[in-house]
């Protein structure tokens with residue numbers, strides 16, 4: 001038994017780990033490396049399909065308890081059942097991110113697991129308009145800005161008291177390459193996604209003193225109902241992708257690993273970053 005403790009440096013002898021056999025500590029370190037998000041709670045909006053679902057699945061596979069949400073109960077039920085079949089720790093609730101009452105219900109549901117929240121991933125986004133930016137009605141502007149830009153900030157303000165007491169918390173927003181290369185006829189959407197790049201930077205400096213990191217995933221064209229749907233698929237960008245990119249559209253899973261990394265302790269010194277996952281770089 002003495003041999004097991006031999007390599008514990010003198011400085012750690014009074015530390016709690018010193019009484020745990022070395023082999024057990026090594027095993028649990030290896031287990032933690034495989035499940036870097038163990039004992040963490042993640043709230044993910046817009047997570048019943050597409051990019052949000054892939055992120056939910058990956059965070060849960062990496063050990064987090066994940067709270068799934070979207071507007072439609074049947075979508076929530078289906079997503080939760082699918083992930084539970086995999087043996088993952090998930091719960092779910094309806095949350096239209098534009099509705100304050102739904103956001104509060106999401107917060108309450110998340111707190112049921114262990115009384116706090118570690119990660120907020122804001123995936124929900126909409127685009128109800130293909131057409132002229134200046135022709136967009138005030139209602140369209142309000143809808144796109146409410147859901148895409150205001151709701152992540154408002155949900156975060158509701159969750160903040162429950163995140164700041166945890167330590168190591170982080171937020172991931174979801175923008176789009178449309179923020180860098182405006183997609184024709186999607187002007188209001190492009191604008192909302194550009195605003196998220198700024199929101200990420202502003203929140204990052206505001207929350208840094210509380211130890212909460214804020215980063216932003218910036219996907220390119222990803223094969224989902226939304227990404228390849230009539231409302232968002234542009235004629236130009238597939239061509240651009242062929243010329244400059246990795247010669248394929250992205251899969252939702254291409255966006256999942258980076259979000260898990262951003263939530264993990266390995267990203268503990270990364271905040272305020274807008275990270276492009278597009279198969280090409282739209283920046284100089």
Ligand SMILES: NC(=O)C1=CN([C@@H]2O[C@H](COP(=O)(O)OP(=O)(O)OC[C@H]3O[C@@H](n4cnc5c(N)ncnc54)[C@H](OP(=O)(O)O)[C@@H]3O)[C@@H](O)[C@H]2O)C=CC1
Nearest residue numbers: 046048049050051070071072097125176221222224226227
């Ligand atoms: N796919 C792509 O090419 C790209 C996507 N993005 C961004 O990624 C995000 C996800 O898109 P993607 O996965 O493609 O879309 P999907 O259509 O595949 O999934 C959208 C998800 O969001 C939910 N949702 C929609 N509106 C709301 C709302 N108001 N409140 C809460 N949940 C909502 C949907 O469920 P329900 O219907 O039940 O609400 C669904 O779970 C969006 O923000 C989008 O702008 C960015 C760049 C490229």
Ligand SMILES: O=C1Nc2ccccc2C1=O
Nearest residue numbers: 176178221226227232237
């Ligand atoms: O949803 C989207 N579909 C897209 C297609 C091309 C560029 C950006 C986007 C989106 O943000």
